[in-house]
Amino acid sequence: MATYPESLKYTKEHEWARVSGNVATVGITAYAKDQLGDVVYLELPEPGATVKKGEPFGVVESTKAVSELFAPISGKVLKVNKALVDAPEIINDDPHEKGWMVEVEMSNPADANELLSAKQYEELVASDH
Amino acid sequence: MALRTPLYQAHLAAGARLVEFAGFDMPVQYQGVLEEHAAVREGVGIFDVSHMGELTVEGPRALEAAQRLVTNDLNKCADGQAQYNALLNEKGGVIDDIIVYRHSPQRLFICVNASGRAKDFDWMKSHAGEGARVEQHSDDWAQVAVQGPKAAALVDSLCEPRVADLAYYHFRQSTVAGARGCIVARTGYTGEDGFEVFCPPDGARKLWDAFVSRGAVPCGLGARDSLRLEVGYRLYGNDMDEEHTPLEAGLAWIVKLDKPGGFIGSEALIRQKKEGLKRKLAGFKVTGKGIARHGYPALRQGARVGEVTSGTMSPVLKEPIGLAYLPAELSKEGTPFDVEIRGKPVAAVVVKTPFVTKQAAKGA
Numbered sequence: 001m002a003t004y005p006e007s008l009k010y011t012k013e014h015e016w017a018r019v020s021g022n023v024a025t026v027g028i029t030a031y032a033k034d035q036l037g038d039v040v041y042l043e044l045p046e047p048g049a050t051v052k053k054g055e056p057f058g059v060v061e062s063t064k065a066v067s068e069l070f071a072p073i074s075g076k077v078l079k080v081n082k083a084l085v086d087a088p089e090i091i092n093d094d095p096h097e098k099g100w101m102v103e104v105e106m107s108n109p110a111d112a113n114e115l116l117s118a119k120q121y122e123e124l125v126a127s128d129h
Numbered sequence: 130m131a132l133r134t135p136l137y138q139a140h141l142a143a144g145a146r147l148v149e150f151a152g153f154d155m156p157v158q159y160q161g162v163l164e165e166h167a168a169v170r171e172g173v174g175i176f177d178v179s180h181m182g183e184l185t186v187e188g189p190r191a192l193e194a195a196q197r198l199v200t201n202d203l204n205k206c207a208d209g210q211a212q213y214n215a216l217l218n219e220k221g222g223v224i225d226d227i228i229v230y231r232h233s234p235q236r237l238f239i240c241v242n243a244s245g246r247a248k249d250f251d252w253m254k255s256h257a258g259e260g261a262r263v264e265q266h267s268d269d270w271a272q273v274a275v276q277g278p279k280a281a282a283l284v285d286s287l288c289e290p291r292v293a294d295l296a297y298y299h300f301r302q303s304t305v306a307g308a309r310g311c312i313v314a315r316t317g318y319t320g321e322d323g324f325e326v327f328c329p330p331d332g333a334r335k336l337w338d339a340f341v342s343r344g345a346v347p348c349g350l351g352a353r354d355s356l357r358l359e360v361g362y363r364l365y366g367n368d369m370d371e372e373h374t375p376l377e378a379g380l381a382w383i384v385k386l387d388k389p390g391g392f393i394g395s396e397a398l399i400r401q402k403k404e405g406l407k408r409k410l411a412g413f414k415v416t417g418k419g420i421a422r423h424g425y426p427a428l429r430q431g432a433r434v435g436e437v438t439s440g441t442m443s444p445v446l447k448e449p450i451g452l453a454y455l456p457a458e459l460s461k462e463g464t465p466f467d468v469e470i471r472g473k474p475v476a477a478v479v480v481k482t483p484f485v486t487k488q489a490a491k492g493a
């Protein structure tokens with residue numbers, strides 16, 4: 001059973017965000033990667049792109065499935081994890097740390113308040129079964 | 130509710146993720162597709178393929194009836210040998226791809242796709258003619274595929290009589306891990322050496338556990354699909370259907386147009402061959418960024434010219450590979466085209482199949 005760090009906030013679409021000031025780092029949860037199966041391909045925006053809360057900002061693919069990534073918050077992409085794009089299988093082993101995808105400067109830091117806590121997310125995932 | 134194979138409980142116990150496939154709850158993966166794929170390429174894996182169907186054609190004219198129904202020449206298939214085949218409609222479209230096991234000219238055993246259980250049976254029954262009885266036996270058999278470079282030794286060690294001497298596409302009745310009345314065939318859908326074992330349903334669990342406890346890695350439909358695509362094997366419903374002929378699907382090697390008396394669909398194929406093929410199934414690699422998937426359009430200078438029928442990231446090559454129907458003039462090796470991935474053209478190039486070269490030949 002995966003554990004969900006309390007330092008992260010979560011979406012119902014199984015992304016996580018690590019918020020520090022007005023910057024959020026974003027990735028997908030252990031649950032998401034378990035559902036997808038082995039991740040083999042990742043498409044992320046370029047630095048400078050804008051992302052909008054609840055809207056797709058990229059694509060993650062496993063051997064069998066294609067899944068869109070939904071932005072947990074709105075803002076401008078500061079950094080992209082290029083190492084992850086080159087070796088997306090890192091997500092399979094470490095979705096919550098090395099598997100980070102983008103760093104976003106939030107245009108509305110209050111967005112983060114609407115995200116789920118680790119406990120709320122765990123309950124959501126448990127009810128999915 | 131979806132149907133269950135006799136191994137359903139074994140899959141649950143092994144922590145499989147189940148998906149509905151052709152009306153059955155089937156394991157798509159256990160530990161992970163990549164791990165299972167590697168197990169079959171490097172060691173030995175076991176698949177539950179009990180969803181596949183089994184039919185028999187029996188009677189004094191069984192062989193003649195089957196010859197009219199299938200594209201390959203069963204006179205070239207000896208007793209105790211199996212032959213890859215296609216069942217066509219009158220237009221030459223593929224109703225199903227099947228394997229015919231010839232016990233004798235009066236007794237043929239046929240393995241069909243899960244989606245063909247009823248369809249193939251109805252078609253064969255209504256076209257068999259006199260002196261040949263077509264029977265439905267799909268629920269009388271479980272089937273497992275044991276595949277990989279270490280499969281032969283493992284299967285052989287559990288069989289009585291032994292099976293190590295069986296040549297590719299040959300079969301034998303045997304007792305396997307105590308399960309009597311199994312049919313053991315040196316066939317498979319992975320490109321690796323190995324066997325497919327038909328087993329009475331009540332013996333299936335014991336047989337499965339015997340293989341797994343001796344090191345066979347349980348593998349799901351996910352790995353089955355990536356393994357077959359790496360060696361260019363076609364999947365019915367994706368790469369073959371009633372709208373495409375076996376010539377278009379690259380299966381000319383199982384089409385014997387000179388077979389005496391012909392077969393259902395042969396006239397359409399002779400006509401098509403004379404007129405020249407307009408489209409062909411071609412292997413390709415994506416050279417740009419992205420993975421092509423079933424149903425994605427194939428483009429040339431922005432215009433739609435064909436369609437991707439199968440696509441994945443090859444676990445062995447670590448490159449996106451696929452099969453697509455393309456206009457014949459664009460189906461030659463080295464021809465560049467684009468695949469439309471999420472609305473954008475992405476560069477691809479036609480390549481030879483198999484993508485990954487393996488020992489197993491393409492059939493009898």
